[in-house]
Amino acid sequence: MADLAPPPISPAASGPLLQVENVVKHFPIKRGIFFKRQIGKVQAVEGVSLEVRRGETVGLVGETGCGKSTLARCITRLHPLTSGRVVFDGVDISRLSAGQLRPHRRRMQMIFQDPFGSLNPRRRVGSIIGDPLAIHGIADGAERKRRVQELMEVVGLNPEHYNRFPSEFSGGQRQRIGVARALALRPSLIVCDEPVSALDVSVQAQIINLLEDLQGEFALTYVFIAHDLAVVEHVSDRVAVMYLGKIVEMADTAELFGSPHHPYTVALLSASMVADPEKARSSQRVVLHGDVPSPINPPSGCRFHTRCPKAQPLCSVEEPPLTVQAGDPPGHLTACHFPVAPGERLVGAAPEIKAAVAGFAAASPAMGEEGKG
């Protein structure tokens, strides 16, 4: 197979490892019997720009439908881009064909969320981990086996289990297999799509520690996607918050968690349940109205305005740009017309829920008693 030499690593690199510029990804919705026509599109990612520097970990958080997984797949070119650019280590990979992409794939890998689904159940573990080596023609036969066993040790698996099937391992071990596979080609960038969400609590820490250790040992850069804010805070240097296909706020971790500006970030942070009763009960929970809108028909202007406790008429008309707000450090970007000031309290849907419950309680309180027994 074509064994193109991997592109040279830019020495003394000062430029960012990954540059994402205005990436847009739409999925067409087609209907029709013989010839499918497009009747709409899912606007999964709508103009996202971000930069990832060498050696850092950028966290991506957001809820269902925010597009973080889609963005991850756009970065690794598992999806073709609708528009925008992805520049990896100085090379624009946005429009490359599958064949042209292959050498770049060696430097950019992915770890998936589902430890059960991301490994082929009918292939042995050694073959799964060695697959990248086989595909890129790097090693064969005994040499490949040696390298695979080396990788298994690095991630904490017993190399003697080379010939086992994924079904014979636990969830945490399978995730390690996935990590070993991602490491096989010595990539520079690893995109981790919810790598610990599907694992037992006591096992999550094992994988998080493993990823941290490997980052030091192999000079890795991570894009870390998760919905668990505590995990993201723990592993990331910088964090970007996504909502309905856009980044609404991005800053250094401490800065974002310490002084969030975007109302969505504030709500998200207040909703996350920390395993510390003092903190968990003291913070005012900002409850948002309604549900996340569908990415097929996103709201006009600022996409968050339908649920925002601070929404003004301007918000439904004009989309706020992602910029540095006055008085903020240069790395802290917010996309909001009326960002939350420090110390400001947001009032969400909590009073309405309280009222509804009170109404429910008051209405025929003895209803439950009649006719029972």
Place this chain on the structure above:
Amino acid sequence: MSLLNVHDLTVSFPTSDGVVRAVRGLSFDVEPGKTLGIVGETGSGKSVTALSLLGLNPGADISGSAVFEGRELLAMQPDQLRRIRGAEIAMIFQDPLSSLHPYYRVGWQICEAIRNHSRTTREEAMRQAVELLRMVSIPQPERRVQAYPHELSGGMRQRAMIAMALALRPKLLIADEPTTALDATVQAQLMELLGGMQRELGMAMIVITHDLGLVATVADSVLVMYAGRDAERSDYRTIFRSPHHPYTRGLLASIPGAAGSGGRLVPIVGQPPSLIRIPSGCAFHPRCPFAMDVCVRDQPPLVPVSDGEGHLSACWLPPEVVGVGEGADAARRRFVESRRGPAIAGLRTARAGGGAAHG
């Protein structure tokens, strides 16, 4: 007077691979209007506990006692239990598809639930259903009430199920992993709602989860389960500030943001045991860094430990030693040092292959 008093609950299932001992002598209380958080991972037996209380485990071997308002649940006939289910004790599940019938409209299902337990007209029940959907923050409830479950998003299905559970103002709500399938902001809505129900109606709750964060937020008392038994029980503050059992201690150290961890996470080695082959003595001993010989032989009883009222722990470590941190760990290590013999040595040599230094 407790609303629910469970004593020595034991549940087993015979299967083709052996007997699954899902619950092995569990005891706990739920006070009216309070929330008990049951914490456990996969394979701890927590879901089975809830299902057994409501007689939803046909074919299981159940023994022990579960007294709800003076009545013994485990001795009841199916039709007696059916009257209690829904009206006095309601349950919500992690997967809303398992309690919502796919072929009937959501509103109809709620109506049925209401009318099964009270004499209400169809119109009145439907009106209540709409109000319930509004209360659980489902937008446009008048329209949604006519929808089929598959037409709603996952979060909305969950909330519809909760509406159905709350319809009859139960005295006790059992929530099995209520937040796992939900987005964070939807979780917040849900917690606000359940908190409101507790305040206004004095509803008690049992929240079963693996999420210590949820427990930290809503629970009044906490029960930590491991391999089908109580590992530790106390009020919510004590569990987080001064845990006694090494499993609790380990969980706190392995969760980002938890009271015990700062900087590097310290995971618990190994994985939860299969409920068919439960380790001898204390089920946690293969994973416990403080294991002693007695732990391999004998099951530790649930005993009170020093610092609080109602703080119980099933561990052979001295009751005075509680808490996270170096001091407590050092005290534990000192205690354990002289009590390790051949049983532990066997475990240790297998473990020490990597060469990490242990105490």
Place this chain on the structure above:
Amino acid sequence: MSLSPFEVSSQTFVAEEEQSLEALDASRAIEGRSPLRLAMARLRTDRMAWIAAAMIVLMALLAIVAPLVSTLTGHSPYNPDLVNGTNSFGQPYGPGEGGFILGTDNVGRDILVRVAYGARISLLVGVLATLLATVGGTVLGLVSGYFGGWIDALLARLMDAVLSFPYVLAAIVLAAVFGGSLPLTIGVIAFFSWAAIGRIVRGQTLSQKEKEYVEAARSIGAGSFRIMFVDILPNLVAPVIVLGTLLVPVAIVFEATLDYLGVGVGPPTPTWGNMLADDQGSAGFAAWWFWVIPSIALLITTLGFNLLGDSVRDALDPRTERLFATRRKSAVAGPAAGEPISGEVAAP
């Protein structure tokens, strides 16, 4: 510097986790047991599978030793022998008469020998045609399912067309044009059978294509063909084996049908199909053993393959695992095949 008790290096993880792993499957070799091997083990405990296999082996043996049978009895399968093969009234012998174990046909040929030779044709055509159809159907099904788009539209419609085509008529026409022969028969059967397999394989491919491991394969740079044949195909082996096994009897009957109609392998080669046809127009001698005996042979063969196919399907389907639990003599140490080794237990 000693680490706190909970702080362990990643290497100790290996020992820790392996401890529980080893404890659970002490009896299992380090060599992993492939799902296929486990299925074989299950198959071995299935009594019906043994019976079915015996039926097939019986017929296969008969086919193999056909010339030997001919030599031993001294009767040829082809040549009419009115002298030895008919009785004094010119009528064929029944089973057991005149030294013929299964009797003779209307021109005095030994039915046993003919049945044995017929087995050769039936099995050869059945297995070979099925093999061709399976390979062809699998490849085309994979390609169709994986690539989608116009390739899929084309191939899927083609499969539909082939499946709805009146194959008997087509066979008759082709035989009329090219003359009935063995290769033609095999070709016709294979051509009309591949679509059944192709459709199923296409469906399976469509669902496997969405799985995360396929995405993972793309992310490490695997090309389409590699993904199809190295990643997806092993996951299709189970249904393909079942289908193939169940297709063989269909092919055998198809072949017999063609012979019966006179458009398959022609006389004097004996085939079960044309032995059944001999019964017609046999100048008044419609003796029962003309058609009952080849029918029984046909029945045994097709029944054998059908039963084997069912057993293979059961063996490959992990959901019927519980059935086999009761047949296992010794308790297997370790979770059942296909279940992960974790704390999770499928409590009913």
